[in-house]
Amino acid sequence: MINDDLTHTPSTDQTTPAVATPDDRRPLGSTGLLASPVTVGTSGLGTPASADGSPAAGSTAFATAALRGPNLLVDTSNAYSDGRSETAIGDAIRQGGLPEGRGVVTKADQDPSTAVFDRDRVLRSFEESLERLGVERIPVFHLHDPYSVSFEDASAPGGAIEGMLALKEQGLVDAIGIAAGAISVMLPYVRTGVFDVLLTHNRFTLVDRSATGLLEEARSRGMGVFNAAPFGGGLLAGRRGRDGKPATYAYQAGSPELLAWVDRADELATRHGIPLAAAALAFSTRSELVDSTVVGMNRPERLEQVEALRTTLIPDDFWSDLEALGTPPSTITD
Known part of the structure; x- marks a missing residue:
């Protein structure tokens, strides 16, 4: 699961926004697809469920705004909010259509009951996603x-990779990707050479650079790269502990050393006149290793x-001053 960094109770506003014109379109690796600097992440969309099991009130309104906002892609998954994330996005598409040039990225997930994740499960997951989204094909x-x-x-006959390749060979998807957190899990899939895109999370941020080698490997193969959770679950966006609970980074309690480092980085950002989140x-x-950054x-x-954070001008000397703070003490061990 990819952590949503900026999530709150959805709005109930039903106004349909006009379609914005993204001002920075960039290639997604060598896939032939285009992405914006930011991709909208929706792992929490649809939660909590309504009494009838449908997505939370306001979920469709947000999905409509996301599909018509300043970003070309919306990222979801078969498993996000038990399918309600895809359902909300699908409702938005059914009500207002999918604007030209926009796309929905989704993911195959293991069987929620048995944890089976083979070729047949990949194909079933894909079919479930198409039904919820109300589309005939998926770009990524x-x-x-x-x-x-x-x-x-996964790589054996009848395994999950075979299912992914079958979808691409049938022209039902433009590009296939591997999306996970642990680098040791991701690397073998990247090295197969069959995947077009990589999605990593929480491992290429201000406080954790551990995915650098993985991203370089992907780049050397012409893969597109999504980097998710740039705020590490909110810590780098100013979200600290609530109700006496410790602040977290990537689902784990932040160590005193990490929190102290973030405080110093926040003070540095303030001296430079910018939000740490920006x-x-x-x-x-700004990284050449990343095509699009997924923000929940x-x-x-x-x-x-x-979008305001994205367009904030960061002084060049901020980066050198940040490096002078030393290596951040990340909580991630893989």
Whole structure:
């Protein structure tokens, strides 16, 4: 699961926004597809469920705004919010259509009951996503979090990779990707040479650079790169502990050393006249290793706020001053 960084209770505003014109379109590796610097992440969209099991009130309104906002792509998954994320996006498409040039990226997930993740499950997951989204094909389709299956099984006849390749060969998807967190899990899939796109999360941020080698490997193969969770779950966007709970980074409690480092980085950003969140986002969007940065949101105003962060001018000397703070003590060990 990719962490949503800027999520709150969805708005109930039903106004349909005009379609914005993205001002920075860039190639997604060598796929022939285009992406914006930011891709809208929707892992929390649709939660909590309504009484009838449908997505939370306001979810479709947000999905409509996301599909018509300043970003070309919206990222979701078969498993996000037990399918309600895809359902909300599909409802938005059914009500207002999919604007030209926009796309929905989704992911194959293991069987929620049995944890089976083979060829047949990939194909079923794809069919479930098409039904929820109300579309006939997907531009980018990821193999998502293949933790319940070994790489050997996934790459064997009848395995998950075979299912991914079948979808591409049938022309049902333009590009296939691998999306997960642990680098040791991702690397073997990247090295197969069969995937077109990579999605990593929480491992290429202001406080964790551990995915650098993985991204370089992907780039050497012409793969497109999505980098998700640039705020590490909110810590780098100014979200600290609530109700006495410790602040977290990438689903884990932040160590005192990490929190102290972030405080120093925040003070540095203030001296340079910028929000730390703007620097955290720019770290990813300015990198030559990244095509698009996935930021989790579920309120229309977050689209505007993230765009404001993206267009914030970061002084060049901020980066050298940041490096002078030393190596960040990340909580991630893989």
